[in-house]
Amino acid sequence: MHIFYNFGMNKISGFLLSGVMLMSFNSHAAEKTAVHYSRISGDYEGWQLWVWNAQDGKPGTAVAPSGRDSFGLVFELDLAGLGLAGKRAGILPRKGEWDDKDGPDRFITAGEDADVFIRQGVPEIFSELPALTTAFVYARFSGESSVTAAFNTPVDEAFVRAQDFRLAGAGAEYRPVRVSLPSRYSPSARLDFGPEFAVPAEARVMGSFTLTGELGQRPVDPGAALDAPPFRHEAFLGAETSPKGSRFAAFAPGAEAVTALIYRGPKGGSQAELRMEHKGGGLWEARSDEDFTGKYYKFGVSRDGGYAEVLDPYAGSVTAHDGRGLLHGPLPPPTEGPSFPDEDTVLYEIHVRDLTIDEFSGVKDKGKYLGFAEGGTRHPSYPDIRTALDHMEELGVNAVHILPFQDFENDEQNPRYDWGYMPVNFNSPEGWYASRTDDDSRRREAKAMIDALHARGMKVIMDVVYNHTAETGGKKFNFAGLAGNYFYRMKDDGSFYNGSGCGNEFRSESPMGRRFILDSLRRWVTEYGVDGFRFDLMGLIDLETADLIASELKKLKPSILIYGEPWKAGDTPVEGVKKGSQRGKGYSVFNDDLRDALKGSVFEVSDLGYVQAGNYRDKVMRGIKGSIDDFADGPLETLNYVSCHDNHTLWDRIDLSAEGASFDEKVRMDKLAQAVVFTSQGIPFLHAGEEFLRTKKGEHNSYNLPDEINRLDWTAKKKHHGVFRFHRDLIAMRKAHPAFRLRTAEAVRRNLRFYEEQGLKVTPPAIAYTLDGAAAGDSWKKITVLINPSRKPARMALPPGAHDLVFDGAGLAAQPATHKGHISVPPITLLVLRQ
Secondary structure (H helix, E strand, C coil): CCCEECCCCCCCCCCEECCEECCCCCCCCCCEEEEEEECCCCCCCCEEEEEEECCCCCCCEEECCCEECCCCEEEEEECCCCCCCCCEEEEEEEECCCCEECCCCEEEECCCCCEEEEECCCCCCECCCCCEECCEEEEEEEECCEEEEEEEEEECHHHHHCCCCEEEECCEEECCCEEECCCCCEEEEEEECCCCCCCCHHHHHHCCCEEEECCEEEEEECHHHHHCHHHCCCCCCEEEEECCEEEEEEECCCCCEEEEEEECCCCCCCEEEEECEEEECCEEEEEECCCCCCCEEEEEEEECCEEEEECCCCCCCECCCCCCEECCCCCCCCCCCCCCCHHHCCEEEECHHHHHCCCCCCCCCCCCHHHHHCCCCEECCEEEEECHHHHHHHHCCCEEEECCCECECCCCCCCCCCCCCCECCCCCECHHHCCCCCCCHHHHHHHHHHHHHHHCCCEEEEEECCCCCCCCCCCCCCHHHHHCCCCECECCCCCECCCCCCCCCECCCCHHHHHHHHHHHHHHHHHHCCCEEEECCHHHCEHHHHHHHHHHHHHHCCCCEEEECCCCCCCCCCCECCCCCCCCCCCEEECHHHHHHHHCCCCCCCCCCHHHHCCCHHHHHHHHCCCCCCCCCCHHHEEECCCCCCCCCHHHHHHHHCCCCCHHHHHHHHHHHHHHHHHCCCEEEEECCHHHCCCCCCCCCCCCCCHHHHCCCHHHHHHCHHHHHHHHHHHHHHHHCHHHCCCCHHHHHHHEEEHHHHCCCCCCCCEEEEEECCCCCCCCCEEEEEEECCCCCEEEEEEEEEEEEEEECCEEEEEEEEEEEEEEECCCEEEEEEC
């Protein structure tokens, strides 16, 4: 039985069609467009429409709903006012300040249609009211004796009961004893088959179950059955080969057959085949007496009525994201990296290619791992200007955060730029940065890069993306080809959760997904000597897995540094990491509160922060204390920063937002923001190139833009050498003085005191505080920090006694001047004085 509603609308206003009243604005096509938005769930509170000029790449803005009709919310777009008339415009429903969003991005030609219609989760845009047809779309096991049935529209319990559902498989047929919905109207229903359905997990996976009703038949996805104990394994997975022989093992639950395919070369040619044996619970194994070192391999998988040749997720070296795995021997043991406590860390974020691709980098192997490892490089026109690795050493950073260099989806033979946030083969270095892609160069050269940083006393921090993969839109590179949807979070309707904004979410809470993440991280530590990890979108990593990551890796390397983004990019069913989740767990999170307080919200250029306008003083003060009065148990749980690879560079943001400010004032704002970060309690983080006013020419999302936008401009270091010296001195001061690196909340509360707590006068928006250096073991017995964000000098009081001015807007003072009683703080400047 099909229920069909045809509302057929022809851009008319205020007509009642088939019982549905629609609101339209009779918009003149050249002036306005009305966007009608329907949500299956019926929840409209807080939803807005994010609109942007996609044609010219202009920043977006939020549009509030103008009203509501029976289809849903209505957003009236004033095309001229938004600068969109005749332009290709992007539209994306969002909730609040990106608490949720309904992707994917959709695009219209503004003014072409007076009314357009969009539906929750449906990528198509309709120029007329879309027809609604109820259909049974998906089924999966949601418990030991229950199945969830999904529909394309909300239904009620009576409708579900009328479908007369039957579950068939493993030689039997069952009928539900209970039907339940999460709400009165819902697009999904839970069917409970009671104690009569006592089918073991393996039978639910391999029994080819179907669910049949009046609206048709659907295969039942194994779903929760795959999380049962029979499908949890600690046995070897992957491939290894040696003169003693070879073995292959894969987790492929639900597969009918799996074969190891062995090739002589990276492309073409015939293959030898090793039929793998199913050991139970989705574990497949094969062994051979032959040494396959130097050969290539894939897995041939028969499942779900099809056949695919896919990569081994555990492959340590691949020829491309969709190529072949290389069977290799072990790497030489990793070099020992530096070991120091978290509070001594100075992080520097850099992309492999950005560091050296500039024509004036002086590097031979530009854009490559080997170029990253080159020493002794100088600007060819300015031999006094050190570049690349030598520059990082000169700057004084001691932990280099490298954007993703695990294998990601791209054409490794094409110079088209990519940040690398669409991962595929997590255990293999990316080949785009290697001298060759068809052999083991990527492993050797990635290790050479890491060894070179270790030799300079720098830790290596990998930027890792275990929250999603590039297996979107039906692509099968490794996980999906072997295990179907096991490794991904699925909605009741069979679609993928997309809290990553990239098409899927990796199911970190699944037993074998959690195991894979831990296995992969251990491999990078033991084989390459990696010293820490930055986790992308930790809001999509379940709390138990996040805690295990920290505890297990610290057993392996006690000095390892772990931190990540405590947010997500969309709705997710998992309780992931957010600010506060890290309390006492051994990892840190990015402090976007301090970031936005210093320079304004990254989403609104018009929102001015502390350095541009003296705003958000209280938030800055909380950040200075290491957020211990906010979300952290101790200062080392907060990663303090003002910019990173995402959004505008600090200089671009200041240049765009500080209207009317002179160049000198903008430079002062730039330096003040970083001075606050590096004198605050917590772990400081610097985006590469900010130390010489890095610009991306105003681009706020450069993930796929050319080198001209993303490269480090080494000539800018010469041009802005004073800014570089300021950052070098700022880092040196922090490293030399433990009062800026307190370990505990107790130490911060005892030793850091704002003027207000001491009865000393300070006039907002200025900030002033003292540090008890003697108690912190510092050679500066008492430290006073004065911050003036105003564009005018500020006369500020000093605590009793004589104070030497040791740091100002130019950096460390060569000859500290002594001050008593008060001091004039220059505009937009941070001063440090000592006793």
